[in-house]
Amino acid sequence: MWGGAGASGLTLGALLGGVLTERFGWPAVFYVNVPLAGLVALAALYVVPRDPARGERRRFDLPGALSVTAGSTLLVFGLVEGPELGWGDPLVVGAFAAAAVLLAAFAVIEARSADPLMPFRLFRNRSLTVGMTVTFVYMATFGVLPYFLTVLMQSVHGYSALRTGLAFLLPSVAIAAGTQLGERMATRVGTRATLLTGFATGVVGTAVLALGFDADAGYGLLVPGLVVSGVGQGIVWTAMWIASATGTPAHEQGVANGIASTALNIGNAIGLAVFTVIADIGTEGRTGAALRTATADGEFLVVLLTAAGMVAGLLVTLTLPRSRAARTVRASRTAEPAADVLNAPGKSGS
CATH class of the missing domain: 1.20.1250.20 (MFS general substrate transporter like domains)
Structure with a gap:
């Protein structure tokens, strides 16, 4: 959907x-987003149910959020402006250098944070x-x-x-x-x-x-x-x-x-x-x-x-x-007729 x-x-x-x-x-094309986004924001107050109360409290990883946002923004800025200004332009080179430093800092922050914004264990x-x-x-x-x-x-x-x-x-x-x-x-x-x-x-x-x-x-x-x-x-x-x-x-x-x-x-x-x-x-x-x-x-x-x-x-x-x-589909094709697989109890969830 x-x-x-x-x-x-x-x-x-x-x-x-x-x-x-x-x-x-x-x-x-930008102005049209303003009333549409405003309507969606207002509708969310009435349509989207409230989140349940959480027993566990988390700290917001502000250093991680700031470093990754600034680093990603500068990276995209350098990529967008490079073809226009030239890849050797000081502004473009500076944006890439700052992006590398900030994204490296983000990796260090996330590795050491007790409550990271992006837990690296997820990549397992x-x-x-x-x-x-x-x-x-x-x-x-x-x-x-x-x-x-x-x-x-x-x-x-x-x-x-x-x-x-x-x-x-x-x-x-x-x-x-x-x-x-x-x-x-x-x-x-x-x-x-x-x-x-x-x-x-x-x-x-x-x-x-x-x-x-x-x-x-x-x-x-x-x-x-x-x-x-x-x-x-x-x-x-x-x-x-x-x-x-x-x-x-x-x-x-x-x-x-x-x-x-x-x-x-x-x-x-x-x-x-x-x-x-x-x-x-x-x-x-x-x-x-x-x-x-x-x-x-x-x-x-x-x-x-x-x-x-x-x-x-x-x-x-x-x-x-x-x-x-x-x-499950491959196994069922070799073990049971298709109609039996579709109708068998507990198979529909597969």
Whole structure:
């Protein structure tokens, strides 16, 4: 349900973003969040039940929170500004240096804290470690494609903001379908098999998508890749959060989700920074049709590299432990007829 809601929001947001930008300018896409977030905050007071009282009191790890927040922010700042200011710019170099110091300090603080913000013992859970890595790879590959698609549509093909929003409806619907397919697959065959299927589908779809990154190609050439890659993206999106949550105690689910979410956002910043530099190679000093051709050629290479990155995600997924559900299904297929397995007492929970 959560994955489906996110994909539905993506679908609506793609169209609404085009409408707002066309009518009111790009700042409107930020202003629209204010009333929506305000309504959600107010609704939480009445809809979300109060947390039960806790007998055990914990201290808030302020040094850990400050060091990891500042370190992550400076890291992302350096990655975002590096392509613009130059990787040797003192501001960028200083941001990276400060980020390294602060993140190292965070590791020391967490190792010595009696009540750490991020207990390192959680990483003994291989499912969380693999899930965190997958979220990083996901956002560094699947997550950067919308940016380059936008550049292709607006800078190369000259689409308006509204037309670009409409063009994003198709992949958004494909992603929404993929999230629901991923939910059913995870229930039937397990998280590992679902992630492998999602990444494999994404590799094929993204490689096909690269064929549409041509200055003379129309939207129709993008459609097959957008659909197949979108379905793979949706499948991975659902399964990677399940992987990140598996094996972590209920009272520490928030920490596990925070770890995976942080990896997701840093993966996006690193992927976008690296691929933007690659895409811009060969565009310096060009104008007009030559610039559009060079931009499309650079993005063609980038899309193929994201497909290669998805292969890396597939290989990482192979280290994920096989789920009990998948083992139960395999064992039942060799031991009992399918109908008996589904109807047998106590088997439905498996």
